[in-house]
Amino acid sequence: MVTTPAPIAGAAAPAKKAPKQLPPPNSDFYEFAETLNAEEQAVLKQVRAFMETKVAPIINKYWIEDSFPFEVLPAFKELNIGGLGMQGYGCRGGSLLLSGLVAMELARVDCSFAGFFGIHNGMAIGSIYAAGSEEQKQKWLPPMARLEKIGCYGLTEPLVGSGASRGLMTTAKKEGDTWVLNGQKKWIGNSPWCDISIIWARDVADNEEKGFIVENKTTPGFSVEKIHNKIAFKVVQNGLITMKDCRVPAENHLQSGNSFRDTARVLRTLRYLVAWQATGCQMGAYEHALKYAQERLQFGRPIASFQLIQDLLARMLANVTASQCMVVRTAQLSAEGKLGDHHAALAKAFCTYRMRETVAWAREILGGNGISTDYNVARFFADAEVIYNYEGTYQMQNLMVGKAITGFSAFV
Template sequence: MADGDFYLVSQTLSPEDNALRLKVRAFMEAEVQPIIADFWERDEFPFELLPKIGALGIMGLPYQGYGCPGRTTILTGFVMMEMARVDASLSTFFGVHTGLAMGSIHACGSEEQKRKWLPPMAALEKVGSFGLTEPLVGSGASGGLLTTAKRDGDTWTLNGEKKWIGNATWGDLTIIWARDVDDGQVKGFIVENQTPGFKVEKIQHKMALRVVQNGHITLTDCKVSEADRLANANSFADTARVLRMTRASVAWESVGCATGAYEHALRYAQTRQQFGRPIAKFQLVQDLLFKMLGNITSTQSLCLRLSQLQDQGVMRDEHASLAKGICTTRMRETVGWARELLGANGILLDQHIGRFVADAEALYSYEGTREMNALIVGKAITGFSAFV
């Protein structure tokens, strides 16, 4: 049996939490794995799965109240890992909706905003997106957002563009981050996607996360009421609070992506015959599996400790950045070794490995590049900022 949990990290979960993890695993293996390669190839999202995903009860998993399950961030990480173990696109959908969209409202919204939006989002009756990245602004979002917000009485006018926005082409609402032209501070807005002046186009020709329907949003004199401005988002420091939480979940997601590739490669090695015996009997193949499992086990352990710090309320930016940067780097190595083990068959979609290799490239870049995360950690450990 191919199992990437070599150090039995799942045994750190309570029986109740582990039961939910296994429920998610069973769903992903039975409902998603048989169909996902076809959807990935067609660049489409399996909308028919949404009611079943909603029935899992995992949306808004770590939040208390407002119809959310109120479980631990450790469990949330394990769920993210289990989803990515089969498909990184669906885990990204989960991360965008639960972590970025719901997380923004939970962390920065007013009581009224939480009561209005979180229950239907937890039930997956409403789907959210997160609009921060822009065509010309990625890593420089903290001080260089070009999307603007101008207040006139109780109405805000938004103008600008957002790019790579997951769920935006079909979702119900998007958290738009824009620079207030009056005070220069970044503020957040809950924008319903049917609002006049809000236009979204699907980004075509992607080589990674093809199931995710990323959107390019154009805001042209888009009017939003003061009631829909996130009440407690008054600077980029508040945006960063959300990103700190979700950066940790991307670390878990990358472990899941690596685990899925490793387990497919191990099963392949146990059954693929060359020179009259399974290739798993060859030393160099075992060495590849050893290196893959080492990466997975070390990053699982890193993520587990990170989530413990998060649940204790002591996780800092540099903690999340170290995990995101290291885990995605190790993931990239691991999926590459898995493809290497399969030889030419590794590029075939029906072997799954090629999909993991392609999707890993997106995970490696989003939620902070390796270089940006390295500088966040570097500043913390040296006391000197190397940012320009």
């Protein structure tokens, strides 16, 4: 029989092994943030600090309650990122790469909060910036950039989604110095509480789509009903907008918003913005899954030490990094004036498809805990379904790419 020798009298006890220092979760594996200049890196760090200290500790509560964390808005305004990526009119400016990385950073902590800002900044401010007259820009953009007035974007309708280019059911009729709007818009983020809606409607005179700035709280005939019972994007407040003989002054007609081509100019930017959000969603799910795997013990050791778990984590990181490579290139193309609809469509389709895969693997790593909001991954898993669908479905994006590469349109 083998016996353990008794310790020698007076000998020092063996030193305890220091706990192993594990690498912190880092989803920016190729260090894209380092490509920004020092000033823009500082902005990105401020956004990360805000999201990690103000939003992350409370967001699960608001997500469960299907409500928006208005309490964080004062601190969010202090970041001064309204109008990011746009120049003048009180907008923050900055590179399109910074704009994308900020969208990614917001989604890395919470996709819904990123959605709120993307709707306001990319859709509402972006529409006025792209299609508004000089007077409209001077009037609306400064308070919107300061987040004193929050906007939403009304294109989708109860019976019109992917078919928006072929005829909206919401109508606009010119009567003297006003436009009369009638119809409904559905799934409009921010609409239950925001100040301004960008509404796209079909002009009954020429059958073309036109854009309008509608002041939600002071325009007769304009009402919003909050949409309840969602399983995803629960922090974003979505609404059903109803317009009954809603009279909008002619000065609020977007002067360069007179056809679907003008709508598409805004949508092009939005699609590649959604690709950034999808990438951020993957980053958040990956980082939570990695941290969980490093701490979760099974069979006496962390599951991160198991081959199958490491294989999943490596695949997730590859999806994240591939998506980052693609969206960084779209920002470069956009800055050079070369970004086409087909470029934005491919980025949106690819990044959202990979996002679905990544968040599913994250949920798998957490096992049963993967369906509990206490561990965060469930929130990313659910929110990914919205990002996959909105601003154009996966299939519609692929048809846009298909038309560009074959020369044939497969649209009905």
